[in-house]
Amino acid sequence: MDIRKNNENKNQKESSPNQTTDKKKKFGRRDFLKGAAKAAALGSVAMASGCGTALLPSKEERELRWKEYFKKNYRLMTVSEKEETVRRLERLAKIKKDVSIQMSSKAAIPGVLYGYAFNVTRCEGFMECVAACVKENNLDRKSKTQYIRIFEMEPGEMAPAAGNGKYFHEVPVEGHFYMGAQCFHCENPPCVKACPTKATWKEPDGIVVVDYNWCIGCRYCMAACPYYGRRFNWHDPEVPAKEMTKKQHYLGNRMRARGQMEKCTFCVQRTREGRLPACVEACPTGARVFGNLLDPKSEIRFVLKNKKVFRLKEELTTDPKFWYFID
Amino acid sequence: MIRDVMNISRCKKNIFRIFAALFFILAGKTAYCGSGGVIETYKNATAPFDDEKLVDPMLSFSDHLVLVNIKYQGGKFWTRTRKDKIERFKCSKCHNNQDVNRPEAAKIAHGDIRLVHGGQEKPLQCFTCHNKDDRDFLVTEKGVIIDMDHSYKLCGQCHFRQKKDWVGGAHGKRVSYWAGKRVVRNCTSCHNPHSPRFKKRWPATYSHPLD
Numbered sequence A: 001m002d003i004r005k006n007n008e009n010k011n012q013k014e015s016s017p018n019q020t021t022d023k024k025k026k027f028g029r030r031d032f033l034k035g036a037a038k039a040a041a042l043g044s045v046a047m048a049s050g051c052g053t054a055l056l057p058s059k060e061e062r063e064l065r066w067k068e069y070f071k072k073n074y075r076l077m078t079v080s081e082k083e084e085t086v087r088r089l090e091r092l093a094k095i096k097k098d099v100s101i102q103m104s105s106k107a108a109i110p111g112v113l114y115g116y117a118f119n120v121t122r123c124e125g126f127m128e129c130v131a132a133c134v135k136e137n138n139l140d141r142k143s144k145t146q147y148i149r150i151f152e153m154e155p156g157e158m159a160p161a162a163g164n165g166k167y168f169h170e171v172p173v174e175g176h177f178y179m180g181a182q183c184f185h186c187e188n189p190p191c192v193k194a195c196p197t198k199a200t201w202k203e204p205d206g207i208v209v210v211d212y213n214w215c216i217g218c219r220y221c222m223a224a225c226p227y228y229g230r231r232f233n234w235h236d237p238e239v240p241a242k243e244m245t246k247k248q249h250y251l252g253n254r255m256r257a258r259g260q261m262e263k264c265t266f267c268v269q270r271t272r273e274g275r276l277p278a279c280v281e282a283c284p285t286g287a288r289v290f291g292n293l294l295d296p297k298s299e300i301r302f303v304l305k306n307k308k309v310f311r312l313k314e315e316l317t318t319d320p321k322f323w324y325f326i327d
Numbered sequence B: 001m002i003r004d005v006m007n008i009s010r011c012k013k014n015i016f017r018i019f020a021a022l023f024f025i026l027a028g029k030t031a032y033c034g035s036g037g038v039i040e041t042y043k044n045a046t047a048p049f050d051d052e053k054l055v056d057p058m059l060s061f062s063d064h065l066v067l068v069n070i071k072y073q074g075g076k077f078w079t080r081t082r083k084d085k086i087e088r089f090k091c092s093k094c095h096n097n098q099d100v101n102r103p104e105a106a107k108i109a110h111g112d113i114r115l116v117h118g119g120q121e122k123p124l125q126c127f128t129c130h131n132k133d134d135r136d137f138l139v140t141e142k143g144v145i146i147d148m149d150h151s152y153k154l155c156g157q158c159h160f161r162q163k164k165d166w167v168g169g170a171h172g173k174r175v176s177y178w179a180g181k182r183v184v185r186n187c188t189s190c191h192n193p194h195s196p197r198f199k200k201r202w203p204a205t206y207s208h209p210l211d
Helices: A002-011 A013-051 A059-069 A079-097 A128-136 A190-194 A220-224 A278-282 A299-306 B002-033 B037-044 B148-158 B160-168
Strands: A102-104 A114-119 A149-153 A177-181 A200-202 A208-210 A230-232 A247-249 A261-263 A288-292 A308-310 A322-326 B065-067 B078-080 B137-139 B145-147
Touching: A059 A079, A079 A102, A114 A299, A128 A149, A128 A278, A190 A200, A190 A220, A208 A261, A220 A230, A278 A288, A288 A299, A299 A322, A299 B160, B137 B148, B145 B148, B148 B160
Parallel strands: A102 A247, A114 A322
Antiparallel strands: A114 A288, A149 A177, A200 A208, A230 A261, A308 A322, B065 B078, B137 B145
């Protein structure tokens, strides 16, 4: 096992700065989990013997679950380990819920840093983006989890917190404007620093992601985020199988579980394929602009260069990659 | 009704004038404290980025495309065709040098079209935009004939600023992909040319308060 680990470390150059601490944490947690898993296994055997074999998970399922339970933090996996875990998760989804998903572990595209701009003048509050996001990212229908908030704002206000985030009437209303907020994918993200298990980090393309399996649900990141960008699962999310988005990414819209943190990932499952995030694609007014900040010809660069742009709470030096602009 | 619409737009515009001033001041502050970080990162990124090969060129957009005959900062770009989406096209089916004297003329005429476009003093007329002699085409005020797939040229003669933003990417929207071939929506796939203001409607969903 240790030999294998050394090999991985060689393969995994990009995450080297934190490696020693990661390793320490990992072992600590793993020792703890091993004990817990044994207890769980005993428990399930006891239960199964009481209820007959019909409820007993198949051998295949037990094996898959076992391997899933002891997998590493995504950032420390080799490419082939990433591939193995997504195949396992696909298989488990098939066995447990009878849905055929296709899960990707595609890495960031080199030379890409994603940026987002929101046109405050253009948004009319139709909330098509919110509906599309819920669908694309398999958000819990029961508690109505949403990554995006749209605020109806009085003239002169500038902080979304001062706006009305739960309007439901015909829009747009005269004399108001609309402002969307979601995870801003800060370059200097306070949530990442707050996480005690390194379950959340910034990818090379600037997307702040969560390894759901590594999240212990302490919600420190939620408290650390000054933009209310993170959402917590108090229950297992419920998504009807036929409404589920089957094209998934390990760091994106795959199914989360109770006690795990989730958030906007700029639709990593789409953007790494060159597609636009679901909210951008769904917006009927063109208020949402998305693209590569490192590409001088991109729309986002055009906006940053030619429009009056601003970011929220800049004084906190979180350095968000989400700008607002007006015409 | 028309006055109503105009009032809204004026009101909205004024809000944003005040806003513009506010943001300008703020922008000054930003420039002062916001150097470094991601702003510096992107400003230093001046090398061209080739995203052409990121997207499978064989991916067909569900709609037909036409090459826009203006270039944007990245070169060529495309827009979706319109003619195949206009139910009454070709116009020359009926408008063919003869009076439209079919018995059902009243029914098939364009009673559904209400022009709510342009200032109150000088509202636009059908033939400000449509070519009287060949209805299949549009026409500018200077008499340049324009294909209906290229209506951005028609709109652009009066809405110069919006057209510039549309070309650059700050008005309108790109279709489906941020990488690869750039395809954008045409003006008329968002704006009804006859009453271009967006209609009020109910939002697609609603939000619970955050916990």
